[in-house]
Amino acid sequence: MKTAALVLLAFSLSLASSSGQELQADSLGYETFEMTEGDTTYVMKKYFMAFLKKGPNRTQSPEETKEIQRGHLAYMNELAETGQLNIAGPFGGSGDGEMQGVVIYNVPTLEIATQLVSNDPAVQAGRLIIEVLPWWAAKGSTLE
Numbered sequence: 001m002k003t004a005a006l007v008l009l010a011f012s013l014s015l016a017s018s019s020g021q022e023l024q025a026d027s028l029g030y031e032t033f034e035m036t037e038g039d040t041t042y043v044m045k046k047y048f049m050a051f052l053k054k055g056p057n058r059t060q061s062p063e064e065t066k067e068i069q070r071g072h073l074a075y076m077n078e079l080a081e082t083g084q085l086n087i088a089g090p091f092g093g094s095g096d097g098e099m100q101g102v103v104i105y106n107v108p109t110l111e112i113a114t115q116l117v118s119n120d121p122a123v124q125a126g127r128l129i130i131e132v133l134p135w136w137a138a139k140g141s142t143l144e
Helices: 003-019 062-081 110-118
Strands: 031-037 040-054 085-090 099-105 128-138
Touching (some): 099 110
Antiparallel strands (some): 040 128
16 A cells, blocks of 8 residues: 555545444454545554553663563564564664554454553563554555
């Protein structure tokens, strides 16, 4: 999908709520709606985007930090294998900023996404806090 199409999708999404486009929920609670742009119809699906930020407890020893990071990565891999996580990764740079990375969860509700966040070993250790927001994207969108 081209960048211009993504911009149009985002703009059209902001219009969707005001134009009364009908949200559908499947039997598991995943929300979608159809959006037509020109001769293409997109099925927009609600995902949950999480922003990983530095947490209040970053005083662990280097050994503890490595163990927490191993647990965090193993947990992210487990969620990816079960289809609950679509993409995750750190932001570039030195890692000194507040924002550390992003995760996109493929789950039907904010409550489930929040529960997944709370089970992350880095969150449990206080090294990360995670802000989760609903996020719409066209089903089948990929990174190139």
